[in-house]
Amino acid sequence: EVQLLESGGGVVHPGESLRLSCIDSGFFFTSYAMTWIRQAPGKGLEWVAGISESGDITYYADSVKGRFTISRDNLNNKLFLQLNSLRAEDAALYYCARHTYFDDSSAFDIWGPGTMVTVSS
Amino acid sequence: SSELTQDPAVSVALGQTVRITCQGDSLRSYYASWYQQKPGQAPLLVLYGKNNRPAGIPARFSGSSSGNAASLTITGAQAEDEADYYCNSRDNSANHNYVFGSGTKVTVL
Numbered sequence: 001e002v003q004l005l006e007s008g009g010g011v012v013h014p015g016e017s018l019r020l021s022c023i024d025s026g027f028f029f030t031s032y033a034m035t036w037i038r039q040a041p042g043k044g045l046e047w048v049a050g051i052s053e054s055g056d057i058t059y060y061a062d063s064v065k066g067r068f069t070i071s072r073d074n075l076n077n078k079l080f081l082q083l084n085s086l087r088a089e090d091a092a093l094y095y096c097a098r099h100t101y102f103d104d105s106s107a108f109d110i111w112g113p114g115t116m117v118t119v120s121s
Numbered sequence: 122s123s124e125l126t127q128d129p130a131v132s133v134a135l136g137q138t139v140r141i142t143c144q145g146d147s148l149r150s151y152y153a154s155w156y157q158q159k160p161g162q163a164p165l166l167v168l169y170g171k172n173n174r175p176a177g178i179p180a181r182f183s184g185s186s187s188g189n190a191a192s193l194t195i196t197g198a199q200a201e202d203e204a205d206y207y208c209n210s211r212d213n214s215a216n217h218n219y220v221f222g223s224g225t226k227v228t229v230l
Binding site for chain 1: 169
């Protein structure tokens with residue numbers, strides 16, 4: 001069974017940092033682009049960042065550009081998100097998801113259960 | 122960045138048909154994908170591309186698109202279809218970025 005599992009969430013103060021991890025099992029990790037998506041409590045989904053299969057191309061939402069860094073370790077099937085200069089509005093459940101490209105489209109077809117980030121003074 | 126607009130909530134009688142719409146300029150260039158989210162669960166991909174369902178998604182879920190709008194239709198809604206539904210597409214204004222709709226709460230009566 002294909003699975004993703006996030007870790008690394010926690011409670012931090014504004015301005016502090018966290019590193020989120022996501023490990024896959026059951027699929028060829030290096031064959032897929034990956035992404036992070038977040039959801040603030042009671043709110044909708046927000047795409048945060050994406051990374052190519054090899055890790056050489058990365059993309060960020062304007063709301064996190066310059067503060068968050070997405071990366072991957074293809075030897076160990078892991079995805080990361082470094083969160084710096086955290087703000088209250090970054091508090092959310094962070095999901096990692098597999099980003100699959102099809103002939104005419106793409107979609108986030110496998111999701112982890114998420115890891116919670118709380119930013120509180 | 123682009124925006125995708127969805128109605129906040131719709132209701133449907135058990136066994137009837139409901140259509141959920143998503144509007145945005147990016148949909149003129151890119152297909153939407155659709156995600157179902159039940160309380161306390163991660164989102165689940167239910168539709169992608171022109172009208173494609175992942176393995177295990179019932180055939181009562183179908184999709185269409187026209188102009189700047191995309192739709193997800195549930196034909197013969199079941200109690201287990203009660204959930205939040207989000208559309209998503211590539212961002213028209215920023216290459217390789219993506220945007221989600223605000224979500225539609227579907228209630229099955």
